Amino acid sequence: xxxxxxxxxxxxxxxxxxxxxxxxxxxxxxxxxxxxxxxxxxxxxxxxxxxxxxxxxxxxxxxxxxxxxxxxxxxxxxxxxxxxxxxxxxxxxxxxxxxxxxxxxxxxxxxxxxxxxxxxxxxxxxxxxxxxxxxxxxxxxxxxxxxxxxxxxxxxxxxxxxxxxxxxxxxxxxxxxxxxxxxxxxxxxxxxxxxxxxxxxxxxxxxxxxxxxxxxxxxxxxxxxxxxxxxxxxxxxxxxxxxxxxxxxxxxxxxxxxxxxxxxx
Ligand SMILES: [Zn+2]
Numbered sequence: 001x002x003x004x005x006x007x008x009x010x011x012x013x014x015x016x017x018x019x020x021x022x023x024x025x026x027x028x029x030x031x032x033x034x035x036x037x038x039x040x041x042x043x044x045x046x047x048x049x050x051x052x053x054x055x056x057x058x059x060x061x062x063x064x065x066x067x068x069x070x071x072x073x074x075x076x077x078x079x080x081x082x083x084x085x086x087x088x089x090x091x092x093x094x095x096x097x098x099x100x101x102x103x104x105x106x107x108x109x110x111x112x113x114x115x116x117x118x119x120x121x122x123x124x125x126x127x128x129x130x131x132x133x134x135x136x137x138x139x140x141x142x143x144x145x146x147x148x149x150x151x152x153x154x155x156x157x158x159x160x161x162x163x164x165x166x167x168x169x170x171x172x173x174x175x176x177x178x179x180x181x182x183x184x185x186x187x188x189x190x191x192x193x194x195x196x197x198x199x200x201x202x203x204x205x206x207x208x209x210x211x212x213x214x215x216x217x218x219x220x221x222x223x224x225x226x227x228x229x230x231x232x233x234x235x236x237x238x239x240x241x242x243x244x245x246x247x248x249x250x251x252x253x254x255x256x257x258x259x260x261x262x263x264x265x
Contacts (some may be wrong), residue, residue, distance in 0.1 A: 015122045017151065017161070022084060023204045026196075030144055031151040031161035036133040038090045038111035040163055040178055041146070045113035046096065046258075050186075055097040055118055064116050067130045067212075068095030071138050072112065074211035079142075104229070108137040109148045116159045123225050131214035135205030143204060145197045146182040151207040153177035202252055216259035220249045 019030040055061050072093050079085050098265035103117040114137060116130070124130045140146065151161065157173060158166045166174040183193060193201065202219075210216040227245035 019144060021200060022079065022082065022087070023139075023207060024143075024200050026200065028144065029146045029151050030147050032147045032154065032163060034090050034110065034144075034147065037147050037150060037178075039240060040093075041109035041111045041113055041182065042092065044175075044184075045115075046177065048098075048115060049094075049096055053099045055099045057097070060118070061097045063127055063130060064114075064134075065095045066098045067127060067134045067214075068093070068114055068138075070212040070214075071134045071208050074208050075142055078208065078211060083172065095103040106133050106137050108146070109146065109182045109184075110141055111175060112138070112141060114138070116138050123229055124222065125205045128214055129219040129222045129225075131209045131212065132205070132219045134192065135207075135209035135212070135214075135219075136201045137205075138208060139201040139204035140183065140193065140197065140248070142208075143197070143200055145193060145201070146178075148197075149181035149193075150178060153181055159192055169258075199251060202248060203255050204254050207262050210259040210263040213264050216256055216263060219256075220252045223252065 015030045017029055019028050021028055076085070076089060079088055088224070091112040093114070095114045095116075097116050099120060100117040101119045104119045104123065106114070106116040106120050108114045112130045114134070116133070120133065121130070124133055150163070154160050154163070154166050154174075154177065157177060158169060160166050160169075163174060163178075166177075206219055209219070223245060227249075
C-alpha cells in the first residue's frame with residue numbers, strides 16, 4: 001500500500017511537479033504549492049521577528065533594508081524581462097536585522113522574507129558585502145530551493161506532497177522540515193544548502209547584485225573573508241555536500257564577466 005502511494009506520488013511528480021529555475025534553467029522537483037509554502041513562511045517569519053530582538057542600530061537596519069529593496073527591484077526587473085513576473089505574485093518582501101552577535105547567518109524565506117543577523121555584518125564589512133549576501137539569499141528564494149527541499153522532505157518523511165497533509169499528521173516534524181528547507185536549521189552561517197543549490201544561488205546572486213548597482217567583482221572577497229572565519233568550524237557533513245571555498249571563489253570569478261553585462265554603475 002505504502003509503495004503504491006509512493007509510486008502514485010512519483011507519477012504525479014513527473015506529470016506536474018517540475019519547475020524551471022530562472023537564470024540557470026535547471027529543472028527541479030516542486031510538489032509543494034507556492035501558496036502553501038508562502039503562507040507557512042509568512043507565519044514562521046512573523047514569529048521570528050516578534051521574538052527578535054530586532055537591532056536598534058538605525059544605520060545598520062537601514063542599510064540592510066536599502067540593499068534589500070535594491071535587490072528586490074533588480075529581481076523584479078529581471079523576471080519581467082524574462083516574462084516571468086507571475087512567479088513573484090506571492091512575494092511580500094520584508095527585510096529585518098536581528099540583534100544576535102553569535103549567529104553568523106542570513107536567509108530569505110519563500111515569498112521574500114529576509115532576515116540578517118548582526119553577527120554577519122563584520123564579515124560583510126560594508127554595503128557591498130551586504131549586497132553579496134542579500135543577492136545570494138534572495139536567489140535561494142527566487143530559485144525555489146526551499147520548496148524543492150520541502151518537497152523532497154515531505155516525500156521522504158510522509159510520502160505526501162502537501163504541507164497541509166503533513167501538518168495534519170505531524171505538525172512539529174513538518175515545521176522541522178520547513179526550517180531545514182529554508183536554511184534556518186543551523187546557526188553556522190550560510191552552510192545550509194546542497195552544493196548545487198549553493199552554486200546556483202552564487203551565480204544568480206551575482207547577477208542580481210550587479211543589476212542593483214553593486215560591483216559583482218566584490219563577491220569573491222566576501223567569500224574569502226567567510227573562508228577565513230569558518231576555517232576550523234565546519235561540521236563533517238559540510239565537507240562532502242558543500243562547495244569548498246576554493247571552488248566557490250573560482251566559480252564566482254568565472255561568472256563575473258556575465259554579471260558585468262548586467263552591472264549598472
Ligand atoms: Zn546559500
